[in-house]
Amino acid sequence: MIIKGNGLQKYFPIKKGVFLQIAGYVKALEAVDFELSENETLGIVGESGCGKTTLGRCVTHIYEPTSGNLEYWDPDGQKYVIEKKIPKHMKKKYRKDMQMIFQDPFSSLDPRMTIGDILREPLDVHEMYSNPKERDEYIEYLLSRVGLYPEYAARYPHEFSGGQRQRISIARAIALKPRMVVCDEPTSALDVSVQSQIVNLLQELKDEANMAYFFISHDLDLVHHVSDRIMVMYLGSVMEEGNATEVFDETAHPYTQVLMKSIPHWDPKHRKLGTVHLEGEPPSPINPPKGCPFNTRCPKVMDKCKKEKPALVNVSDQHRVACWLYE
């Protein structure tokens, strides 16, 4: 086990008026639990606004969760509990182990730094190398490992295409030999033909360095491809989670079922989008509906769904769902 989240919750205050009084909250994340072990990929899927990015950022502690805590095991098996703030003595250690790849390769690299500078910075901050020559050799190795030429170290980000930039982001993320990488939609800004290259690279690196991935994406097929386990989120809550193959083959939650049906099928002879019946749009996270968050759109809604929020229950050992149909 590397990390475990208990009841992670994140509310963003909405401030209004001259005195910036708190007028309400955007309830981005509601009591989410998760766990992640070595060399495992946990896929997080959901539509925009479901809280998947907020969860990723709470895990890396870019955001402080409003409540809930993270349990973190260091390589020696020592357990630490991280509440709201990350303790000072932990900060460096934790951040070194948890790296992140961002969605947009055009805004996640500093345009004024050369690729060499970008890769050098984390190594210097964490004092990985005392010998500059060894450090520069390591940077060259990193670049060649992600499929770029070592000469690129002297160039600036604007000289590269989206796919190449994402390779640089990956090199930066793995530079410190982290134990876990949060990949926040790493391929959604890329062209189809480049997406596969990046996915292959991420898979190789994972097995090579025994890393764990926290893989966030809206693309169900992609999440299925890379993940060992999947969590499906809607409006800040987990609707269904479990073994990736099982969630896909024996989809339990009505929301996940609709999501699956909505993916275009690449088969012009069997068009199926006409069979999707899902009215309306996700409700606002400022005023989420009472009861099950999906009750406003659910085709199988019952009275109970509008009153009480269902908890996650087991449908098999490796598959849990939050829906009253399975209570």
Place this chain on the structure above:
Amino acid sequence: MSIIDVKNLSTHFRTDDGIVKAVDGVSFELRENEILALVGESGCGKSVTVKTVMGLLKSPPAIINGSINYKGKELVGMSNKEYYKIRGGEIGMIFQEPMSAFDPLYRVGEQASEAVAMHSTLSKEAIKEKVISMFEKVGIPEAANRYAEYPHQMSGGMLQRMLIAITLACDPNVLIADEPTTALDVTIQAQVLNLMRELQKEFNTSIIFITHDLGVVAELADRIHVMYAGKIVEKANVVELFDNPKHPYTKGLLNSRLKRELKGQELPYIEGTVPRAFEFPKGCRFNPRCPHAMDICREKDPELTDLGKEHDCACWLYATGADSE
């Protein structure tokens, strides 16, 4: 019968880095009541092609050559004044980002009515009624109340429906949709695609649909043209293209699909990246990435060759007499 007949269209731009041949000798026709999909990756020239058809790119500063024939009228070189009658009225366009297609300072209803009024002789009240009934038709709840709201009060899916409503309220013969669902979530995308197909049948509109997503194309299109680096490399009807792709680029695109059976395995991919528009390679523009590249591919650009069954492909593998040259 073709409504739009594009012949040998080129749109070039002068830049500091040289001449960018964004669209280079593209020919295609749009038939009545069909959905024609232009497919390709970013930078392949699909958006520039339709912007040229819409008259949104003008020469100068762009350098436009070739011919765009719309119902017997030549659109290349047409004056702005004449274009006003066609653009929006007879040829409508839906853009990729619904959030930026609306002016945030005006109510959505006013913006819709303004567009409809440009091409209609109806009274103000009648136009308002028409807009509201179109809003209802595209599935906007409480359309009359929504009429007086601002764009920021709507979701992306709702704005995209409104854009479709505005465009169709002008009764266009041709609808050009530039990645209309790319910015939307999958469940909303499914709703919008269904809506477009229903409306296309109801209004007998011909649609040019631009996308990079082959899954969307499979669901919606009748015919597909695949573009790469400013050229059309393959044309076929949708079933034929998915069953029997010919061009190595099309094959690569279709192969890069994530298949359930291949979970966790290495994915097939196309080597390299799309070349930048001012440094297209000599010969076939796909040759540096092509697994079948031959000597001739590096020398001469292949023409579109008819392979039968209305299937055209621009590749030396299928060109007759390729060996003799």
